[in-house]
Amino acid sequence: MVDAAFDDIRQYVQDRTRLYFTGHKQGFLQNKLQQRVKALSLPGLPEYKEILLTSPSEESVLLDSITTNETCFFRNPRQFNYLRDHILPDIEAEKGTASFRRLAQGDHPGQLNDMRLRILSAGCSTGEEPYTVAMTVLEGLRYPRAWDIDIVAGDLSESCLEVARRGFYEAERLNGIPKKLLNKYLNNSADGATFNEDVRRLVKFMRLNLNDVMQGGWGDNILPTNSFDVVLCRNVMIYFSSSCQQQLVNSLYRIIAPGGYLFTGDAEPLHLFSHDFTPVREAGCLIYRKTGSNAHGQTV
Numbered sequence: 001m002v003d004a005a006f007d008d009i010r011q012y013v014q015d016r017t018r019l020y021f022t023g024h025k026q027g028f029l030q031n032k033l034q035q036r037v038k039a040l041s042l043p044g045l046p047e048y049k050e051i052l053l054t055s056p057s058e059e060s061v062l063l064d065s066i067t068t069n070e071t072c073f074f075r076n077p078r079q080f081n082y083l084r085d086h087i088l089p090d091i092e093a094e095k096g097t098a099s100f101r102r103l104a105q106g107d108h109p110g111q112l113n114d115m116r117l118r119i120l121s122a123g124c125s126t127g128e129e130p131y132t133v134a135m136t137v138l139e140g141l142r143y144p145r146a147w148d149i150d151i152v153a154g155d156l157s158e159s160c161l162e163v164a165r166r167g168f169y170e171a172e173r174l175n176g177i178p179k180k181l182l183n184k185y186l187n188n189s190a191d192g193a194t195f196n197e198d199v200r201r202l203v204k205f206m207r208l209n210l211n212d213v214m215q216g217g218w219g220d221n222i223l224p225t226n227s228f229d230v231v232l233c234r235n236v237m238i239y240f241s242s243s244c245q246q247q248l249v250n251s252l253y254r255i256i257a258p259g260g261y262l263f264t265g266d267a268e269p270l271h272l273f274s275h276d277f278t279p280v281r282e283a284g285c286l287i288y289r290k291t292g293s294n295a296h297g298q299t300v
């Protein structure tokens with residue numbers, strides 16, 4: 001028997017995040033709510049609902065407790081191998097060549113904004129995914145220092161973002177990182193290791209609600225279009241309804257630059273949706289490309 005306060009809270013959570021708690025997930029949400037009722041010493045769910053609806057900090061606590069944050073370094077390594085061995089060298093050849101051509105024509109080096117690389121990790125959890133991207137970028141580009149690199153990493157969960165911003169990981173969580181990269185990009189301590197500045201300066205964490213993205217928003221701004229060279233949105237869509245997934249795919253298409261790429265999770269193949277991406281079959285994993293004309297008028 002589901003009471004009215006529970007239904008209202010579930011609807012509120014759904015409207016805010018597009019996360020659905022029906023079927024077997026209903027009991028999970030009920031447990032989490034009961035834990036909050038107890039922690040706040042409240043009589044019951046109606047009183048909790050009043051607090052939730054008026055307190056952003058309580059909303060944040062609840063959302064932290066109901067999101068699934070499972071992740072690891074180099075999750076689905078094929079995608080990162082393809083990024084390192086094919087996508088980054090191609091971008092370097094294409095944008096780098098255009099920049100050097102402009103330089104030869106007399107452009108000031110400060111105007112070489114072609115050599116900008118923008119990557120988004122949407123639903124970055126505790127940071128393993130964007131830090132993996134950062135290490136891969138540093139390994140994949142021949143001249144990383146010549147590039148203006150932004151790896152934007154967003155998540156709904158404030159507590160995940162807090163862990164991610166710290167950049168420290170306990171020893172057992174570092175397992176997926178090859179030893180060579182561990183030595184190169186992390187500083188060891190007794191109980192774990194912290195990413196060094198070469199990696200950290202590339203990654204910018206932000207609170208990002210994909211519900212906004214689905215509706216053409218980006219925090220308080222409008223969705224940036226044709227902006228990202230690569231977007232990773234992995235193991236997040238599965239938590240949304242199929243109509244929301246379709247909306248998200250449409251929005252991700254808009255924010256990716258022509259010629260840019262989308263990486264999805266293993267359980268999120270795009271053939272289930274209508275879209276204009278081209279699957280990158282030779283990658284042997286779920287990578288899609290937005291084909292079209294790039295900034296230099298070339299067909300990609």
Ligand SMILES: C[S@@+](CC[C@H](N)C(=O)[O-])C[C@H]1O[C@@H](n2cnc3c(N)ncnc32)[C@H](O)[C@@H]1O
Nearest residue numbers: 067069070071123125155156157209210234235
């Ligand atoms: C299972 S983790 C996946 C992490 C990483 N992408 C990976 O594949 O390893 C899912 C993440 O999506 C986040 N998430 C869920 N709903 C979200 C939303 N509406 N907006 C942004 N992030 C969301 C969760 O907080 C969680 O950190």
